[in-house]
Amino acid sequence: MDFSGVRRRLGAVAGELRRAILVRRRLLSAVCAAVAVLATVRAVAPPPPRTAAVLVAVRALAAGEVVGAADVASTALPVAVVPSDAAAAPVGRTLAGAVAPGEVVTEARLVGPSLLEGHDGLVAMPVRIADAAVVGLLRVGDRVDLFAADPAAATPSGVLVLQAGLVLALPRQTEAPTDGQRGRLLVLAVTADQGVEIAGRAARGLLTVALAR
Structure with missing residues (x-):
């Protein structure tokens, strides 16, 4: 029996086995190193920010x-950027100011349950202003002087009807009026006599x- 040939074959097999073990050791070492790096990154990375659910406008x-109900949707925002006066239940309430799409609806953008809340003794009166562009310059909360003019008068002139009246609301005109009326409505807080x-x-x-001071 040729023992030298057997020894050579055994030596070749042992060499291949050592090479395979070495390759696997290197691969295992690389995997372990990658796991260690990932664990380190996760350990030093800041935790994800806490979020809170808020209601944002889905349209202008x-x-x-x-x-x-269809005007707002719930979304999660980082607590650090959530307004302190974010409205919890804005549905059914009247807007005191415009809200852009995606903007959080806040209490500052809403009037009270009634337009006249805090205005005892006054009434809310819709007033049609001849020039719609003038109304477009106003905001809820503005104070305005109201003037009247009679185009049919022999000598037309303006008359001060209301001084420093409070603008309660600016209803949006969604379509052209069909009754021949032009201009745009605004709602003023006035006394019954006014x-x-x-x-x-x-x-x-x-x-x-x-605009008044």
Whole structure:
């Protein structure tokens, strides 16, 4: 029996086995090193920020609109950027200011349950202003002077009807009026007597406003 040939074959097999073990050791070492690096990165990485659910507008909302269920959606934002006055239940309430798509609906953007909350003794009176562009310059909370003019008068001139009236709402006109009326509505806080005077002036002529201090 040729023992030298057997020894050579055994030596070749042992060499291949050692090479395979060495390759596997290197691969195992690389895997262990990668795991160690990943564990280190995870250990030093800051934890994900805490989030809170808030309601944001899904479309552009105008001042004076009543918020509907389809106008808002819930989303999660980092607690650090959530406004302190984020509204928890804005549906059914009236907007005091415009809200952009994706903006968190806050209490600052909403009026109270009633337009006249905090305005005892006053009434909310819709007033049609002849020039819609003028109303577009106003914001809820502005103070305005209301003027009336009668185009049919022999010598048309403006008359101050209301001084420093509070703008309660600016209803959005979604379509062109079909009754021939032009301009745009705004809602003012007035006394009952002032309302009677304004209604009379509106029936006889045109109304406009100017920003007051």
